[in-house]
Amino acid sequence: MPASPRLVVTSLHAGYPGLDVLRGIDLSLGAGDAPLGLLGASGAGKTTLLASLNGEHRADAGQVTWGGRNVAKLRGRDRRAFRAAVRFVSQYAMTIVDPRETVRSRLELAAKEARKGGRTHAVSPTEMLESVGLEERFLPRTMRTLSGGETQRVALATALATRPEILVLDEPLTAVDPGSRGRIAAGLGATIQRLGIGALIASHDVELLQRLCPEIAFLGEGRILARGPLNEVLSRTEHEEIRELAAAAPQAVQRFR
Template sequence: MTATGTAAPLLLLDTVTKRYPGGRPALDGVSLAVTPGRTTGLVGESGSGKSTLARLALGLLAPDAGTVRFAGQDPYRLRGPSAAAVRARLQFVPQNPRGSLNPGLRAGSAVAFALAVHGTPRRQRAEAVAGLFRQVGLEPGLARRYPRELSGGQLQRVAIARALATGPELVVCDEPTSALDPGSQAQVLDLLAELRQRTGVGYLFISHDLAVVRQLADRVSVLRHGRVVEEGPVADLWSAPAHPYTRALLAAADDRAPG
């Protein structure tokens, strides 16, 4: 805990800049934090820099300027067992689980592979996969099916189970509901909220839709053209948005709301 009594950030991006080839900034001086057991939402339209930020948060890209820290460590300087330990604590749920799962592998094998990579003995994997499937609301028998035999909502639950396989402290969710129908979207959001309450995992939840982020996030950063134009508690941002771009996103979310 810090001197103010609030939890120290688990993930911290401090004035991060990342440029496209040619010099145009994808991110320009972005700062963002995720604290343990909480959800930070990141909202912006296509091309705003959200996916670049996700890759920086996951340690897949290094910033051109500024710093990224996970649990106080620089993920780009870690090697060997230290790097593997950080990867186990930091996981990812993709936008399109059908594209991220090997079509030639059964769903359970995809989760078992994540367990194997992080050292779970072979004799324990089948039981661990069944437990993870139950944890995300799937019948363990579905582990024997191939991705083509599962619905979009079921596939996203498999992707969440795979992310949970290492017992992470933080999961980066990159548009995890945008490819789902409204019913499946609501179920996945409820599942993520339940898992956060049960396990204490934190989320960086990335979306183009403020209405979706509102259901899960504690704080929200609004990203436009690579810059954070507004940031704050979700309730404050929703009730009194300060930036015209945020107001436009809220208006679009209200237009999409049922009724």
């Protein structure tokens, strides 16, 4: 069986007119890889990096490739296959257009789109909800009746419904109440491992990254300042941005040093 394509970032430089944001990023993600956490202060460039991975933000130099092809240039069938195989979930992902749309119909649409992208689908809507801490009784609920945290969990289940090779998650549990985050993170981590999904998880939540990611990449100054287990990354106090993060969340950070 041929190896699955990898999402590869090579010497990526990206920004906006008059503003350099990313100054040489190198990353590689593939199916079966352990989840990689992306940590950094607000404004460090995490959003720009994720948009570049999706092909929505064009690089000024360097590139992002999927199976050796530039993701910003994928079109038609190739673009559909990429979007089914590499699923992106932002904290703002669940726009509700049709007030009659249900959780079931949202999940079934995701599965249909996955099939159009050439991916087989053998995970039921119930299984996907269970993996994000929601019960089967949510299936007939309309999307507009869900709380913010429930909506965010359905966004995760929708991404999982395509049996992707890679998940790219941006602050995936910000709207979930703190008391439920540990349980949901455990279910999500188990599902990622069981399905062999590679993952990049961008978050300010140090505890979430500790739970899910054996390795962390710290983004600052437009580049990866440190990479490794969380406690090793947080010990790199020669970098000002790491020191500032530690000062802003001393209790959380202290537990992982």
